[in-house]
Amino acid sequence: MITTPVAREKVYTMSQFYIFVKKECLHIWRDRRTLFILVWMPIVQIILYGFALTNEVKNSRIAILDQSKDDATTAISNEIAASRYFNLVKNLHSYRDIDATFKQGLIRMAIVFPRNFQYDLLHSNRAQVQIIADASDPNTANTLTNYATAIINDYQLSLNNNEQLPYTIKTQLRMLYNPELKGAYNFVPGVMALVLMLVCAMMTSMAIVKEKEMGTMEVILVSPLRPFWIIIAKTIPYLLVSVLNIACILLLSVFVLGVPITGNLGLLIWESVLFTVTSLSIGILISNGAKTQQAAMFTSMMSLFLPTLLFSGFLFPVENMPVALQVISNVVPAKWYYIIVKSVMIKGLGFFAVWKETLILVGMTLILLFISISKFKIRLA
Amino acid sequence: MKPVVVENIVKVYKQKRNVIEALKGVSFAVEKGEIFGIIGPDGAGKTSLFRILTTLLIAASGKATVDGFDVVKDFKQIRNRVGYMPGRFSLYQDLTVEENLEFFATIFGTTIQKNYHLIKDIYQQIEPFKTRRAGQLSGGMKQKLALCCSLIHKPSVLFLDEPTTGVDAVSRKEFWEMLHRLKEDGITILVSTPYMDEAGLCDRVALIQKGEMLSINTPAGITNEFKKPLWAVRANEMHQLLMALKEDPGVESCFPFGQQHHVVFKQPGNDRQRLETVMNTGQYTNPEIRSIRPNIEDCFMALMKQ
Numbered sequence: 142m143i144t145t146p147v148a149r150e151k152v153y154t155m156s157q158f159y160i161f162v163k164k165e166c167l168h169i170w171r172d173r174r175t176l177f178i179l180v181w182m183p184i185v186q187i188i189l190y191g192f193a194l195t196n197e198v199k200n201s202r203i204a205i206l207d208q209s210k211d212d213a214t215t216a217i218s219n220e221i222a223a224s225r226y227f228n229l230v231k232n233l234h235s236y237r238d239i240d241a242t243f244k245q246g247l248i249r250m251a252i253v254f255p256r257n258f259q260y261d262l263l264h265s266n267r268a269q270v271q272i273i274a275d276a277s278d279p280n281t282a283n284t285l286t287n288y289a290t291a292i293i294n295d296y297q298l299s300l301n302n303n304e305q306l307p308y309t310i311k312t313q314l315r316m317l318y319n320p321e322l323k324g325a326y327n328f329v330p331g332v333m334a335l336v337l338m339l340v341c342a343m344m345t346s347m348a349i350v351k352e353k354e355m356g357t358m359e360v361i362l363v364s365p366l367r368p369f370w371i372i373i374a375k376t377i378p379y380l381l382v383s384v385l386n387i388a389c390i391l392l393l394s395v396f397v398l399g400v401p402i403t404g405n406l407g408l409l410i411w412e413s414v415l416f417t418v419t420s421l422s423i424g425i426l427i428s429n430g431a432k433t434q435q436a437a438m439f440t441s442m443m444s445l446f447l448p449t450l451l452f453s454g455f456l457f458p459v460e461n462m463p464v465a466l467q468v469i470s471n472v473v474p475a476k477w478y479y480i481i482v483k484s485v486m487i488k489g490l491g492f493f494a495v496w497k498e499t500l501i502l503v504g505m506t507l508i509l510l511f512i513s514i515s516k517f518k519i520r521l522a
Numbered sequence: 523m524k525p526v527v528v529e530n531i532v533k534v535y536k537q538k539r540n541v542i543e544a545l546k547g548v549s550f551a552v553e554k555g556e557i558f559g560i561i562g563p564d565g566a567g568k569t570s571l572f573r574i575l576t577t578l579l580i581a582a583s584g585k586a587t588v589d590g591f592d593v594v595k596d597f598k599q600i601r602n603r604v605g606y607m608p609g610r611f612s613l614y615q616d617l618t619v620e621e622n623l624e625f626f627a628t629i630f631g632t633t634i635q636k637n638y639h640l641i642k643d644i645y646q647q648i649e650p651f652k653t654r655r656a657g658q659l660s661g662g663m664k665q666k667l668a669l670c671c672s673l674i675h676k677p678s679v680l681f682l683d684e685p686t687t688g689v690d691a692v693s694r695k696e697f698w699e700m701l702h703r704l705k706e707d708g709i710t711i712l713v714s715t716p717y718m719d720e721a722g723l724c725d726r727v728a729l730i731q732k733g734e735m736l737s738i739n740t741p742a743g744i745t746n747e748f749k750k751p752l753w754a755v756r757a758n759e760m761h762q763l764l765m766a767l768k769e770d771p772g773v774e775s776c777f778p779f780g781q782q783h784h785v786v787f788k789q790p791g792n793d794r795q796r797l798e799t800v801m802n803t804g805q806y807t808n809p810e811i812r813s814i815r816p817n818i819e820d821c822f823m824a825l826m827k828q
Contacts (some may be wrong), residue, residue, distance in 0.1 A: 360612045361629065366629050
């Protein structure tokens with residue numbers, strides 16, 4: 142006699158989903174190390190990049206060799222010493238001192254006034270000043286000499302204040318979006334991309350792999366929970382944490398770093414949620430391949446952290462890279478998110494300025510989600 | 523419809539160049555409401571078999587059904603209805619006893635209250651520690667909690683992979699008592715164990731070794747298959763005695779069994795005399811010779827030799 146098996150009614154209730162999310166939140170809450178990383182990483186990164194790891198030139202140590210010691214050289218020296226870019230650490234007495242001081246690593250720039258500086262200036266209308274910079278770091282040397290030249294030019298203009306010079310071209314500079322040339326304007330969008338990438342992709346992949354490592358995946362697979370819902374439930378808490386992180390970063394950047402949100406806050410948050418989902422799907426993808434939490438962490442680091450740092454344009458401008466690297470940078474989701482955040486947050490542009498980038502991110506997310514969910518292992522091997 | 527039917531299941535693992543046959547064509551069927559023991563040493567293929575039946579692995583060939591559902595095709599149906607307790611402790615160590623139980627009850631669409639009667643006897647023992655994290659429980663308590671979690675949804679078939687491994691003797695005894703009570707609730711139980719002494723606690727057992735079933739029978743049936751007389755011998759010089767018996771050409775097998783050696787002769791007949799001769803030539807002190815009934819382990823050893 143053949144009896145047909147009776148199928149038990151499938152039960153997909155909200156309570157199943159809810160208890161899984163609750164369990165996941167408990168994991169995060171009880172694992173103090175994870176919690177610490179999740180909460181402090183964005184704060185520490187913002188503070189680090191905002192204050193410590195800045196490429197702005199401030200308080201550079203310089204020395205002055207003044208062989209004239211007249212009113213003009215004193216006035217210029219005072220201007221330079223008072224500038225926030227320079228920190229006058231030494232007054233030199235001879236040419237030989239210059240070389241020695243550079244070699245000791247005490248200074249990054251030296252200014253040399255020749256004898257009779259003011260006399261030459263006033264009588265022959267021509268005076269010379271020498272600026273010597275340590276060009277082992279070419280960008281900084283360039284910036285420093287420019288600042289010094291500007292200060293000297295200012296002094297020269299003030300001498301001619303009362304006279305009308307014939308044929309003068311006056312350049313007017315306007316620094317758009319970031320008039321004070323603060324590094325933070327560049328770093329905040331970059332840190333947002335980095336933090337979201339790490340929190341979502343790394344933490345999610347580790348959380349999923351942990352279930353495999355601890356053997357709990359074996360038990361929850363043999364249950365009515367469908368793999369799709371397991372994935373969704375595991376990622377939800379990280380999505381929430383990411384939204385908190387975004388809020389935290391934005392608050393810090395506005396109130397601590399003084400970087401205002403010039404665009405639409407709602408748009409910025411939605412774009413960030415989109416990027417979060419992109420990162421989450423990368424995390425799921427990584428978890429499919431990794432067998433241990435360490436492997437998941439290492440894969441995330443190598444495949445996400447470094448490309449985000451290098452190719453998002455946040456540390457190194459993508460336009461300056463060789464074409465091959467520029468092509469590679471196009472597949473790094475962080476690059477597009479970085480462009481979006483810069484446009485919306487710093488430049489104050491609307492959705493129509495970033496729709497292309499948004500579309501690319503949406504496309505990437507859909508492809509990644511499709512691959513990672515269809516590749517999710519519903520069995521052990 | 524039998525709750526579990528296994529027909530010629532073969533499982534192969536590939537490791538680089540090595541191909542390991544974990545299961546070499548295993549067949550058996552489990553009756554409804556039966557405690558069916560799969561007994562064999564580590565590496566015999568017990569876990570592979572359990573994972574195939576719980577739809578976690580796919581067999582290379584052969585067919586298996588659980589409650590009439592095919593383990594490959596109807597895996598969703600099977601996952602809805604069976605209970606599975608893996609060999610390794612697989613609950614959430616950072617959740618408390620109560621949270622674990624609630625989690626597993628909820629994902630199976632039930633509540634602790636609804637099926638409390640099933641787990642009551644077991645859960646009462648760990649209830650005093652219900653706010654303790656699962657990772658901080660003792661080995662026996664962990665297993666009891668895991669059993670509760672695999673039972674809370676009233677499964678039709680319960681798969682227990684080595685539930686008593688690493689558990690003290692008292693807890694093991696309690697554990698088996700619980701299984702017998704569950705049996706009375708009509709739950710079919712498939713349990714694996716490396717401990718031969720637990721075989722007698724099952725309704726039927728399958729002896730498995732290197733991926734092959736040696737024998738499937740009731741515990742009494744298996745010991746009845748042991749035809750030759752079995753002898754237990756002991757003396758003060760146990761090691762020398764073992765060596766001497768193993769070297770004796772007439773002896774088929776001699777294994778140390780706790781305080782004594784179990785001996786079987788190739789051609790039975792005046793066994794006692796032959797043993798006395800060995801004892802006398804070796805000049806052992808306090809020699810003892812007894813005729814005994816074989817237990818499952820004796821049978822297992824004998825079957826392994828064939």
